[in-house]
Structures are given as C-alpha cells and as structure tokens.
Amino acid sequence: MPMASDSFEIKPLSGSVGAELLGLDLARDLSQETFEAIHRAFLDHQVIFFRDQELTVDQQIEFARRFGPLLVDPFIKSADERAELMEVVREKHEARAFGENWHSDNTYLEKPPLASFLYAKEVPPYGGDTVFSNQYLAYESLSPGMRAFIDGLRARHAPWGYHNAIGLGQFKNGGMKLRGEDVVNEALKIEALHPVVRTHPETGRKALYVNRAYTIRFEDWTEAESRPVLDYLLTHAIRTEFTCRFRWAAKSLAVWDNRCLLHQAINDVHGFRRAMNRVVAEGDRPY
C-alpha cells in the first residue's frame, strides 16, 4: 500500500472513489504537515474514512474547522448547545432514513457545504451503509455532445424537493427534531441557482452538480421540460462504477467533499438504532 506520509497509509475503497486512511489518531494534535497530507487525500479520493477514532464532539468540531468555518442546518435542531452539531439518528421504529435520496448536502443554499464530517456513535449489526458517487467521473464519462449541452446550463435547487419526497412528517416521532414551524416555513422558501457543471475550486476539475433530493429544474425551463434530461443525468450520476460503499462501525469517521460527490444513506436498517454526529464545513458559491 502506498504511504501518503510518514504517519498514515491510504487504502482505496474502490477503483473510482473513497479511501481509508490508516494509522492516524485524530484526537491528537495534528501537525500542519499531517493535516495537509490528509487534505490532499481528501481532494484525491473525494471521501476519506478513519476507523477506531475516540472523538469527543469538540474534537470532531475542531478537526472539521481545519477545513473551514462550520454551517448551522436551517431545518434540523442542533443536538445540544453547539449550534453546528446535528445528530443523525434513526430510532428502531423509524421507516425512513435521513439522507436516503442521493444528494450533495444542502445544495439549496447559495453557498453549499464544502465537506461533511459524519462520526458513528451507534450502528446496527448490519445495514445502514452509506454510498458515494464520484461526480468528476459522472461528468467526464458523458458524451462530448451532452457535455457541451449542459456546460452553460444552470439549475434551481430547493429543499422542498427532498422534503416533499420524504415528507416533513418523517420527523414527527423520529430521533431528529425540526426547528420551530416558523423557522421551517421560512427555510422552505430558500432556493439557489447553481451551474449544472461546477468547477472544483481546489482541483480545477469539472463535476456534474445536480442531485435527486434538491435539484428541481433548469433555469428558464419548466419542471416538466427539465425532467427527462434531469432524470437522465441523475441516473447516469450514480452508475455503480462511479461509487464506493462504506460499512460503518462505531467510532468510524467519514469526511466527504460535497463539491464533487453524491451520497446516499441506505435505508435498510430495520429494528435497530443508528446514531451519528454530523458537522458540515461551509463552502463557496459554485461556478
């Protein structure tokens, strides 16, 4: 296995995306050099995983802040007094999973997140994996004709795409709590216009940037007109050969790049609790 630096190894998870970083203890102070090597692996593999990490919430937040300032979710109440902390919980009785539609986090925001940091506290004995899909490859594998067609297009993203499909009702008796009704009603009005193909601000590579949860239509097109092309792109975006699948264990941490990656929480946990701590680093305006 290739050594990324003196202090850790990189073990790719599939031929197209994702790698486990072995031999690091994130609870310790990381030197700038080690952080830069981790960051390089994050850019190279789009999602990186760490196992057996004893992390307090503050340590998770501190690590995430090295990537950038953290974002407060407009819909979900934070788990405690730390506004940035979201507990992604699925109780035993719940039928739905938060994040079960393929998406990139919060793309309805003008400045959608750069990265998300998900730490497993309690996991089911089986099921509840997360899958990721590489959107550089999704873009690069389109025909030259389709690439030319979508290169200048922009699309509208709205949170109600997701919430309509899943239903705000899923939160009524679940482990995750919505903010107050007024706050949620205001948040449901948020919309953003983003390029369908974005250029990654750090790697300079182009990535497909639409998702099933939040993208509703192309700019100046109706939803009905947009649907066939969007459906094509959304199906193409998650072709198996662009993906990797992560099997969680308690104390695993995943860090994914929302600018070039889609992900999905697989909704196959029945009769078990799953509880994760999530924080998200702010991104910039896609271009």
Ligand code: SIN
């Ligand atoms: C998310 O979409 O942020 C949650 C993913 C997961 O719980 O696996």
